[in-house]
Amino acid sequence: MSTANYIIPKTQKAAVVPSVGGTLEIRDNHPVRQPKDLAPGECLVKLECTGVCHTDLHAALNDWPVPAKTPLIGGHEGVGIVVAIGEHTQASPVKLGDRVGIKWLAYSCLDCEPCRKGLEQVCDHGEYSGFTVDGTFSQYVVSWTSHVTPIPKGIESTEAASILCAGLTVYRAIKYSNAKIGDWIILPGAGGGLGHLAVQYAAAMGLRVLAVDTGSEKRDLVLKLGAEKWIDFKETKNLVADIKAATGGAGPHAAVVTAANSAAFEEAVDYLRPGGTLMVVGLPGHGKLTADIFFTVTKSISILGSYVGNRQDAREALDIAARGKVKCFYTVKPLSALQETYEGLAKGTVVGRVVLNMQD
Amino acid sequence: MSTANYIIPKTQKAAVVPSVGGTLEIRDNHPVRQPKDLAPGECLVKLECTGVCHTDLHAALNDWPVPAKTPLIGGHEGVGIVVAIGEHTQASPVKLGDRVGIKWLAYSCLDCEPCRKGLEQVCDHGEYSGFTVDGTFSQYVVSWTSHVTPIPKGIESTEAASILCAGLTVYRAIKYSNAKIGDWIILPGAGGGLGHLAVQYAAAMGLRVLAVDTGSEKRDLVLKLGAEKWIDFKETKNLVADIKAATGGAGPHAAVVTAANSAAFEEAVDYLRPGGTLMVVGLPGHGKLTADIFFTVTKSISILGSYVGNRQDAREALDIAARGKVKCFYTVKPLSALQETYEGLAKGTVVGRVVLNMQD
Amino acid sequence: MSTANYIIPKTQKAAVVPSVGGTLEIRDNHPVRQPKDLAPGECLVKLECTGVCHTDLHAALNDWPVPAKTPLIGGHEGVGIVVAIGEHTQASPVKLGDRVGIKWLAYSCLDCEPCRKGLEQVCDHGEYSGFTVDGTFSQYVVSWTSHVTPIPKGIESTEAASILCAGLTVYRAIKYSNAKIGDWIILPGAGGGLGHLAVQYAAAMGLRVLAVDTGSEKRDLVLKLGAEKWIDFKETKNLVADIKAATGGAGPHAAVVTAANSAAFEEAVDYLRPGGTLMVVGLPGHGKLTADIFFTVTKSISILGSYVGNRQDAREALDIAARGKVKCFYTVKPLSALQETYEGLAKGTVVGRVVLNMQD
Amino acid sequence: MSTANYIIPKTQKAAVVPSVGGTLEIRDNHPVRQPKDLAPGECLVKLECTGVCHTDLHAALNDWPVPAKTPLIGGHEGVGIVVAIGEHTQASPVKLGDRVGIKWLAYSCLDCEPCRKGLEQVCDHGEYSGFTVDGTFSQYVVSWTSHVTPIPKGIESTEAASILCAGLTVYRAIKYSNAKIGDWIILPGAGGGLGHLAVQYAAAMGLRVLAVDTGSEKRDLVLKLGAEKWIDFKETKNLVADIKAATGGAGPHAAVVTAANSAAFEEAVDYLRPGGTLMVVGLPGHGKLTADIFFTVTKSISILGSYVGNRQDAREALDIAARGKVKCFYTVKPLSALQETYEGLAKGTVVGRVVLNMQD
Numbered sequence A, B, C, D: 001m002s003t004a005n006y007i008i009p010k011t012q013k014a015a016v017v018p019s020v021g022g023t024l025e026i027r028d029n030h031p032v033r034q035p036k037d038l039a040p041g042e043c044l045v046k047l048e049c050t051g052v053c054h055t056d057l058h059a060a061l062n063d064w065p066v067p068a069k070t071p072l073i074g075g076h077e078g079v080g081i082v083v084a085i086g087e088h089t090q091a092s093p094v095k096l097g098d099r100v101g102i103k104w105l106a107y108s109c110l111d112c113e114p115c116r117k118g119l120e121q122v123c124d125h126g127e128y129s130g131f132t133v134d135g136t137f138s139q140y141v142v143s144w145t146s147h148v149t150p151i152p153k154g155i156e157s158t159e160a161a162s163i164l165c166a167g168l169t170v171y172r173a174i175k176y177s178n179a180k181i182g183d184w185i186i187l188p189g190a191g192g193g194l195g196h197l198a199v200q201y202a203a204a205m206g207l208r209v210l211a212v213d214t215g216s217e218k219r220d221l222v223l224k225l226g227a228e229k230w231i232d233f234k235e236t237k238n239l240v241a242d243i244k245a246a247t248g249g250a251g252p253h254a255a256v257v258t259a260a261n262s263a264a265f266e267e268a269v270d271y272l273r274p275g276g277t278l279m280v281v282g283l284p285g286h287g288k289l290t291a292d293i294f295f296t297v298t299k300s301i302s303i304l305g306s307y308v309g310n311r312q313d314a315r316e317a318l319d320i321a322a323r324g325k326v327k328c329f330y331t332v333k334p335l336s337a338l339q340e341t342y343e344g345l346a347k348g349t350v351v352g353r354v355v356l357n358m359q360d
């Protein structure tokens, strides 16, 4: 094992869900896995900060069709420093002292059919931070040298944290949406945590952004971030008609829908331009997408599930942000604010992203 | 106008739906549009035969969300001879005496955005045979020189008729399914009118075909046509599990679903391999596709609406058939059998395709 | 024929090359094809202005492997007003009074295999402005309603003229270069007529532009237009090494090479990143591209011929410019300046593009 | 380390090139790396057989622009059994006793940009069997668990050996050639070691194969293997014209050129259909590809370097062969025949592939 000069404490602060449906506990004395106990390929990361995400809420509530481990430390948007690497690790792409990110996809085998085809996110042997393995709501996290993401210079760790999940998710969705420079993309929820990042990534590629959300604050934000047009869904009398009108009559070429309700998908098939693409990126506990078969066929609509992103997508999303093309709006809080953040997420009252300072 | 030596009668046999929901009438004295009345770009085709299709039934019943013209002559799978071309027609790709096919897409403008991008099927100004314009259930049909499909040598007109709709539809769906040589494709309804053609096109591309249908007759047929595995959906206790097992555990790479019921789509998201593609090709009067959002995303499934095919797809589908790679199973009947054929289609008792002899 | 209120003169000013290798003559009394003599599908355009291009020089010199017509009126970057449409024209996408552009590809059949696949530029029956048919160095030009390009609002005709050839050519090359947001693209000759447009299109898509040219004036220009890095090829001691260094060590992902000398291509295979793409867009009279086979293979380089662009590419290139993302640097001159412009192009002393005012 | 019951000898037979340009020596007492000396991630494979390839000849002669290691054991088409795995190896995809193949690409880091994008062949840290590391002309070879290729059931080891290099190379080239079912592909050298495999892969995908080679023996072979047309290049008076005629006048959609001479590439740009693709797969010591710039552009030709294949390509190529779609013609010889095989390859007198029995 390599540990250089890093002093690794025996215990740490961590937010633990002790059992299925149990109450979140902030503990001071959670054990830290020691360097000598790391397997080959594993590394220990001392976290500076970590974002909080809707996905964490699902993991904590265990309301997905696939169960989370318990006891569980959630969190999958962490940034920190590599302070130990397991002995006998082969050809690690990172070294001690590197600043790295922990993302949702903690591990993929890089060998199965999906991995060989670049679809690491759907690896047959994938591990997921804060879900199948302990995540980043702790001061130290164990991860894999092959999958921690080097953080480029020029970006704050708190900023990078949100890019690692929200930014990555929307970046990949836009990248695979078939939309090209000059094409219209519609972003329902454009003023939200994912949406405001999507506006910026889309604008940076030369897409024309139609932002949909509500309220003048969000309107001003998204127009400043690069959206070309705005529709307040509470003020429109006919959303589909207004969307078509805003995009020259034919409707947008692509939509990135993060919502979990069936209506959002049916509507999208309605307002998309023939040949258009509907990117599906939400991960609700339950929820079906529905679409009219007749119009899906006669409009030749593509409905594409897009799942976070692979290692390359993560590098690209970070690089674009580090070069100043994308800025995240977030608030920094202590780990103790996690429970109230969950409650805010459940109620929909969280503005921007929340990032926890793990060394606080 | 060019008419060479063709003698064009004033009246013809035709099957007419006189009004919305009206009874089909076989008439002997339906007028034939005369060569001098053809607009530039139009041509008159003397039909040898025409296929009958589920789509015609929808047009006749007028049960789609978009209304058909009335009075209506249905039919969109016709093969015949060009016997007149409108005066002042520019650069016609066909000439008098050419054997050509009439397909569902009767006309596209070749100028709008979808047309410029090769998506003629979703042209802003499209016309559809037997739906927005009169079709092939008559002895003479007016169509457009730019869109009639030259029929290659080496294929019977009766065979070509079915390729022009059923063959084209499944050919395009398979072509755009992302499936490559050695990949598994599942074809529910493999023994049916579309399915048995799909089996052959898929096998000709080197795909491994898992055929799903019921009955030993269909089983024998599809295995003979090139399917590698067979599942009788009436005999399986767990269709999804059996499909996965038949394809090495991971599920097929692609599915072509022609059914109209929601369950078929939900099931497909379930059994498809991560990264897999679900081609949607049915055109039910009403019907929603539904899919679990969580699994569509976490399996990165693509759901693609595929609408018949464009002029190039039609050429390819015919060329493959003309070279003997695909054979259609059909029965030839007189035009007077149209009503009973509709009834058979509605009940699901039609085996293979029905082709009407229009000169009978 | 439709002519509305337009008065069409019998004669016009035109620049004519009377015979192969003959001297360019500016004539005052060249006949104008009259509306009644237009074939169906043809239209008459009264030109406001037209760009001058290297291609015109080749056509005038007749030094390509394929001969130009003679006598020849050159020119293929014209903008003007539709003043007549041939009688019996089918479904014209333009109408009298529309402002339209004439581009290199004057006509494609929209029916042959390349056309059906969207490769109109390589149509089996293509016609080329100022090469196989008379072009825009005259006050009136006959073209085809299906291929004149509607000019969007918000762009000057003189600006649009250059986009129709130089802009279109580089836009398509970049669009098909496989380069994505955040990728490096190298543009040798970035400060020239094609290059300075390429810089802007590339930047608008989020590409990182490495501009290569010489002189501080060009340097200042390209950096202002969005290039991120600059190399003066006259000042570098090792161009390949400097290019790699400027792009993080690995070399650019894509190169758009407009030069005609073999060395430029060999060099590109050398400096491109493994997996990189070399876009070939020049049209020299004679000239071979050469590349080391060993490195083309072991670096998996793609070398792609890119030929102007099709109707959709032209719409996109103009739309991007009309929205202010791309500005052309050009000088307006009278038609009488054509010969001196040719001489300037041959000597390489023309700065930016030259646009001729055809109503002067 | 895991060694189970395998007894690993201290020495072995091996063919060694002792120094740059030195004479090949068949040694009986070459040391075998012992299991305890394997690094994590390495494995020891006991070889059954290994193919001999032109590439080995280049490595032995050291006539490439990149030098081979010395002393060198060549060979990169081996099949054998995993008899040891390095201690502390992480998540090995293979286990003791597995039958695996050794291919040209011995190792890629799976982390660099090319690797993350699926271009493992151009990995920044790649290792190549029989070139940068010792290869398969020995009874035991050390390789990497992440890159040895599991050999599917149903294929002889001697057959698999040739698929691992020749088969893989042509399979990938065809797969990336953009040719689709019904398209024409031309295979110069169709009767040779690579060519006869290419014929079969192409036919299995539904491509129409135009085979070019010389002699009635090769003609009979390729027609039996699935070629549709044949041209004897020694008998034709105008190869380009004959190729166009054989493919309906327009030329093939794709060409796979393995030759090293410039003329073969220039010719291909000439005979390919507009929009066609030229796959470059040869690895000559020296040699330039040249192409006319004017026609590369005006025909929109794509020239693509294709370098062996990645892990997924290898699995696919083997799977197709194991299912009986592709058979290799080869002769089995003892290791002592290596030198004479090299001489035969240099002279061009080797028919089919030569496979060495390593346990002989």
Ligand SMILES: [Zn+2]
Binding pocket: A052, A053, A054, A055, A056, A076, A077, A104, A165, A166
């Ligand atoms: Zn998240």
Ligand SMILES: [Zn+2]
Binding pocket: A108, A109, A110, A111, A112, A113, A114, A115, A116, A120, A122, A123, A124, A125, A126
């Ligand atoms: Zn995996």
Ligand SMILES: [Zn+2]
Binding pocket: B052, B053, B054, B055, B056, B076, B077, B104, B165, B166
């Ligand atoms: Zn039909």
Ligand SMILES: [Zn+2]
Binding pocket: B108, B109, B110, B111, B112, B113, B114, B115, B116, B120, B122, B123, B124, B125, B126
């Ligand atoms: Zn259209």
Ligand SMILES: [Zn+2]
Binding pocket: C052, C053, C054, C055, C056, C076, C077, C104, C165, C166
């Ligand atoms: Zn030009």
Ligand SMILES: [Zn+2]
Binding pocket: C108, C109, C110, C111, C112, C113, C114, C115, C116, C120, C122, C123, C124, C125, C126
């Ligand atoms: Zn054409």
Ligand SMILES: [Zn+2]
Binding pocket: D052, D053, D054, D055, D056, D076, D077, D104, D165, D166
């Ligand atoms: Zn080899």
Ligand SMILES: [Zn+2]
Binding pocket: D108, D109, D110, D111, D112, D113, D114, D115, D116, D120, D122, D123, D124, D125, D126
């Ligand atoms: Zn690598």
